[in-house]
Amino acid sequence: MDAIHIRIGHNLQRVRKQRQLSLDKVADLTGVSKGMLHQIERGDTQPTVTTVWKIATGLHISFSALIKYDESTIAIVNPKEVPDITEDNGNCLVYLLFPFNPQTQIEIFTIVLKPKGNYVSTPHNEGVQEYITVVKGEFKIRVRDDEYTLPTGGAIQFEGNVTHKYMNDTDEDVTLQVVMHYPE
Amino acid sequence: MDAIHIRIGHNLQRVRKQRQLSLDKVADLTGVSKGMLHQIERGDTQPTVTTVWKIATGLHISFSALIKYDESTIAIVNPKEVPDITEDNGNCLVYLLFPFNPQTQIEIFTIVLKPKGNYVSTPHNEGVQEYITVVKGEFKIRVRDDEYTLPTGGAIQFEGNVTHKYMNDTDEDVTLQVVMHYPE
DNA sequence: CCCTTCCGTTTAGTATATTATACAAAAATA
DNA sequence: TATTTTTGTATAATATACTAAACGGAAGGG
Structure with a gap:
């Protein structure tokens, strides 16, 4: 994009x-x-919001119409280039595939939990939805006070505004696909 | 606003x-x-679009959430201060009440047609909707090749992407309320 | 109490957004 | 063809967005 x-x-x-x-x-x-x-047309400058607003007003188009991008364009992510964040002393690796996009309100990343690796997430804001798919391994998660164990292929969805903990009690890596959707 | x-x-x-x-x-x-x-919070500066985008991204909110305004606020228009544009040698007065707003995609104005006053509008863009209410007098309008006569209180709605002509064949002023809605 | 930390604010320097003017090529007019 | 308009582009001057740093006050922590 x-x-x-x-x-x-x-x-x-x-x-x-x-x-x-x-x-x-x-x-x-x-x-x-x-x-x-x-x-602006050439992309040589980063216009002020007021300038963009004046353009939207003068042309009778919405602000969104000016900042939108053609959905048909394809975004390709090279695994080699994905930034990774390490948590829990290297026992939890987070690969941000698609950083948050104000257009779609979505953010997608992959998480790899090393054996005995944990990840505790602080509650997000109201209305945040979290979708997790277990790509590989056996995954244990605690949401609020309940624990769930999911096999490979399993999935879970919950509102992210509550403390939750990702766990890997096995001896093999666990790989997760996580989609976050933010409200508004 | x-x-x-x-x-x-x-x-x-x-x-x-x-x-x-x-x-x-x-x-x-x-x-x-x-x-x-x-x-930015104080309104002392007019940030660049990229800066606003960075804020939206970092806070996980949409661009619109940052530029929206509280609908509950009230906009009062003083008749004395409404800018007016004169057409047809003073026989057609246009008062822009609410200039185009990229937020709502709407524009509202009042038109006064003096006796024998005319106003020919060139076609707008695809999808533009025009809503006219006759506030005072007898109003005649030609849309494409058809003519309609509307009494006080009458109204008409049509797609604005075709030539249309406003007419006042009477000896009294005709006052119109016009709402334009632009697509997208 | 002093020291540290965190908060919003200010300031000075710099990077750059924006305008007004000028420019050259193309299109239109005669 | 010569002349005038209209097009997109380039440039120089100015206004201002943006950052990094420092400031003073408030809130703990020992």
């Missing part, structure tokens, strides 16, 4: 071309200088 | 207070400096 100012540039140019408007005309409609519009 | 950077400031501070986070903590989460966050 492109950076936000790149998307804005593309969206702006697309709308402008669609309506067959010149930079001068758009400058006139929006009150943003022609030069600035040019730089 | 407040300017966008003011709303962002309020929304940011509200979320931060709700979650009981310090500026330092938010700076840590978002990668935006503490000083900048402070200025």
Whole structure:
């Protein structure tokens, strides 16, 4: 996914071309200088929110229409390049596949629990949904005061605003696929 | 309605207070400096889209959540202060009550047609909906090739992407209430 | 009490967003 | 063809977003 100012540039140019408007005309409609519009379209600058707002207003389009990106574009993640965060002294590895995206409100990562590895999560905010799929191994989880044991292929979903603990009581690695969905 | 950077400031501070986070903590989460966050909350600055994006990402909230404004706030329009645009040599007066708002995608204005006044509108873009209510007088309108005559209290709705003409064939003023809704 | 830590605020320096002006090529007009 | 407009681009000057650092006050902790 492109950076936000790149998307804005593309969206702006697309709308402008669609309506067959010149930079001068758009400058006139929006009150943003022609030069600035040019730089925004080229992605040479990171416009101010007020500038983007003026463009949205002048062109009669929503803010979202300017910051949205084409869903059909494909994001490929190379396993080698995924940043990993270590917890519990190396007994819990977290690979952030897709960092939180304000567009979709979703965040996806893989967790590897080494034998006897633990991970305690502090409660998230109200309305956060957590979806866990066990990719490999036998997974034990405690949500609030209840414990569940899930085999490979098992899955669990719960509201994340309560303390929960991931556990691996076995002698083999446990791999999890975690999807977080944030409200609003 | 407040300017966008003011709303962002309020929304940011509200979320931060709700979650009981310090500026330092938010700076840590978002990668935006503490000083900048402070200025944004106070409305002293107009942040860059990338900065706002970083905040949305770090706090796991949507962009819209940051730019939205409390609907319960009231906007009062003083008739004396409404800007008016004159068309057709003063025979058509347009009063923009609520300029286009990217949030609601709506625009509202009042039109006064003097006796024998005309107003020809060039087609808008695809999907634009136009809602007209006749507040006073007898109103004639041509949409594409059809003509309609509406009495006081009458109303009409049509897709604005076609040429249409407002007419006042009477000897009295005609007052219209026009709501434009833009798609997306 | 002093010392530390954490909080919001301020400030000074720098990076850069934005504008106004100028430019060259293309399109239109005559 | 010569002339004028219109197009996107480039540049220089200015306004301002952003950071890092320091500040003073409040809240513990010994």
